[in-house]
Amino acid sequence: MHICMDWKSITFDWNRARAFLVTAEEGSLAAAARSMGMTQPTLGRQVAALESEIGFDLFTRRGRGLELTPNGIKLLEHVRLMGDAANQFSLSASGKSDVIEGDVSITASELLSTFMLPPMIKALRELEPGIEIEIYSTNEQRDLNRREADIAIRSVRPTQPELIAKRLCSVRGHLYAAKSYLQQLGYPPSIAELNKANFIDTEKPGRLMTLLNSQGFSLTRQNFPVISNSHIVQWELVKQGMAITATVEEIGDNEPLVERVVISNLPLITIDLWIVTHNELRTNPRIRRVFDFMVSEFAGD
Amino acid sequence: MHICMDWKSITFDWNRARAFLVTAEEGSLAAAARSMGMTQPTLGRQVAALESEIGFDLFTRRGRGLELTPNGIKLLEHVRLMGDAANQFSLSASGKSDVIEGDVSITASELLSTFMLPPMIKALRELEPGIEIEIYSTNEQRDLNRREADIAIRSVRPTQPELIAKRLCSVRGHLYAAKSYLQQLGYPPSIAELNKANFIDTEKPGRLMTLLNSQGFSLTRQNFPVISNSHIVQWELVKQGMAITATVEEIGDNEPLVERVVISNLPLITIDLWIVTHNELRTNPRIRRVFDFMVSEFAGD
DNA sequence: TCCAATCCATACAAATATGCATACCTGAAG
DNA sequence: CTTCAGGTATGCATATTTGTATGGATTGGA
Structure with missing residues (x-):
């Protein structure tokens, strides 16, 4: 001094x-x-x-x-x-701050934001009317260090030490297709018939192609005639019988227009969901409240 | 990004x-x-x-x-x-900044600020009327990192790597006393007589006592009846024949009221003066101008 | 106990920064 | 060449911030 x-x-x-x-x-x-x-x-x-x-x-x-x-x-x-x-x-x-009122922002993928978060947020708002929620729906990973969001729900565990993460649950993914499209392919379709079908991913030589080929498919870029960065758009295309895609049970099983394309007894993929927040926000009561609430909601699944 | x-x-x-x-x-x-x-x-x-x-x-x-x-x-x-x-x-x-106008602040010890800087600043101002100078006269070492001054003149070389320092010159220090006081002690006084004299320092068991005792004196706290944090006050007390102190030739030799107390052929002490500025200020033209000017002025001594 | 010094909070006028509307500029595309 | 989109600069009315003056509160010492 x-x-x-x-x-x-x-x-x-x-x-x-x-x-x-x-x-x-x-x-x-x-x-x-x-x-x-x-x-x-x-x-x-x-x-x-x-x-x-x-x-x-x-x-x-x-x-x-x-x-x-x-x-x-x-x-x-x-x-x-x-x-x-x-x-x-x-x-x-x-x-x-020790007030339990104010904004809390959550970021999650488009599919989670659209199909899973809304009912949870509704329940939370009834319990905690003082907390206002802002949902960033994006497939990009937002930067919690820059406080682009208070809470993130991700499918990968973050590595930065200043973030705290908790595993929410495992979700199982399957292939889904519109019933009309399945009948068009042959019902139930054989692997050979599926190899001629259309699939949807975010990229042409995408991860879905690699995954399916490792499971006995032999797909090429020709099987991905339509791509979209938006999973919502993808899902709409699937519902309208234009293609097949992979998604999680919670979404696929709740959509009457589509059904699973069963290729084995096992789920096609299993994804761990993580809820993540910044270290500094651990002691923020309202963010803590939302964090804990989300954990309990997902645990109930 | x-x-x-x-x-x-x-x-x-x-x-x-x-x-x-x-x-x-x-x-x-x-x-x-x-x-x-x-x-x-x-x-x-x-x-x-x-x-x-x-x-x-x-x-x-x-x-x-x-x-x-x-x-x-x-x-x-x-x-x-x-x-x-x-x-x-x-x-x-x-x-x-590339303008050569504005303030430059210099910090130096009281003695340097009082007896050596004024004529130099006067000469500088005639050469560079656009540069305004602020002199912080203090015996404390100011923090150039916090920009408490732009330029410091110190008797120790700073160790922080973010500061740049240049050796100005060596100044020789001697003991000085008022002529009246010397006559009172005996002229020229012997070591035994000086051992009974009054000295001035900034602290009672100060560095001056240690230095003089290492040169053959045997002084105690009793020889320092008056102390002052201000070297100016010290110097006034010396001029009025109240005590002896050590100071540099440039000041002591220019004061007609006092003269050297010669105890050996060698100077009592030799001090290196350093001029210091912050690394970041190296490229500031007006600070650079003052820095270079001070270097040349001291080199002329 | 009183006084002096020091500091924080508040009322009001003045100074300053802000937003709106708009003019102007540039680069790309038809 | 013209148009258009996107951006920057400026005039003006308004909001906000700041400084001045003042009152109230607390501490430390005579």
Whole structure:
């Protein structure tokens, strides 16, 4: 501790540094403004004020967006560190609040978000009306460290040590097809008939092809005439008898238009579901409440 | 890089975190306000707003000052990291400015500040009227990492790798006393007579006593009846014939009221002077200008 | 016990920052 | 060449923040 501590270097406007950080990361003032819930002129003036304060430009103004100057690139490293610390501050702070009201955001795959979460959230809201839930439905893995969500439900156990994960349950997956499509193929279809069928995955040489071929199929890219990044779209296509796909029992068995394509006594695949949250959120009562509730709901399956 | 980056945890008001940091470090809103050049109500409201935002108290209000809550202590770690990053940002930023106008702050010991810097600064200002100089006269070592000064002149080489140091010159130190006092002791005084004289240092069992005893003196605490933390005060006492002290030739030889107390042909002590600045400031043109000027001035001695 | 010093909270005026509407610029596509 | 989409800069009314002045509270010492 200093006798007379001097704060010359940190008495600049930290919000201007924040504006610089987000603008640099987002690539334009307008995009930064959108993602922060502010307006473009505000951010523009904050960045301009910072540039004026430090005496040189951080961006070169171009018709389309901004471009970092070499100096801006150097300084960006430092505001990134500020941002990381701010992030940790925010995470830690919300873990120490003892109110059980407020937002909790959950991210899960499209299928989980669409078919499994809604009834659970409904039950939770009846128990805890003070907790508001935000569902990020996405097949991308969101970054809990950046607090893009408070809770994630994933099919892989995260490796980062700052995240805590709990295994929810195992779900069994099978091949499903519309009844109409099965009758078209031959009922029940033989492996030879299935090898001529259409399948759906997110990519052409996808994981489903590899999996099925390891189970005795001999599929090629020709068997995947339609792909979609959205599992919901995939499922709609399956329901309409356009193709076959793999999905979990909880979804496939509850859809009267489709039925299992049985190729063996065993499930095609078994997936472990994990619920994940940030270490710092462990002590946040409302996130804890949602976390524990989700664990108990899935355990009931 | 994320597809859709989310800034939920970063969009809080960073200036409130800054207010929290400085208030916690300084111990009170009033002290924090003083050291930041703001007012106490402003900081009080910023801290209160932050507490309201995160939902719990950071400080317990007490009659005299504030006291961190346990939660506040935890969160302080994170805002400290923000502050460190802000500090680095600021240092790096001023290193990249290419204007040669503005403030440069120099810290040096009281004696150097008083007797050696003024003529040098005068010469510098004539060459570079755009550069304004701020002299921190203190015997404490200021923290260049926190930018309590841009340039320091010290008698020890700093060890931190992020600082750059250059040896200015060696200065020779001798014992000096007022002529009147020497006549009182006996002229020239013998070692036995000097052993009964009064000396001045900053502490009672100080370094000067150790040094002189290693050179044949036999002094005790009784020989240091007056101490002062200020070398200026010490020097005034010496000039008025109250005691003997050690100082450098440049000061002692230029003062007609005093003369050297010669105890050997060699100087009593030889001190290396170093000029130090922060790595990041190496490329700041105006600080560079002052740095180089000081080097050349001292080399002329 | 009283006083002085120090600090925090609040009312109100002034200064500052923000948002909205809009003009302007640039690059890509028809 | 024109249009259009996406972005940046600016004027102006409004909101918010800040500083000043002041009152209230607590501590430490005469």
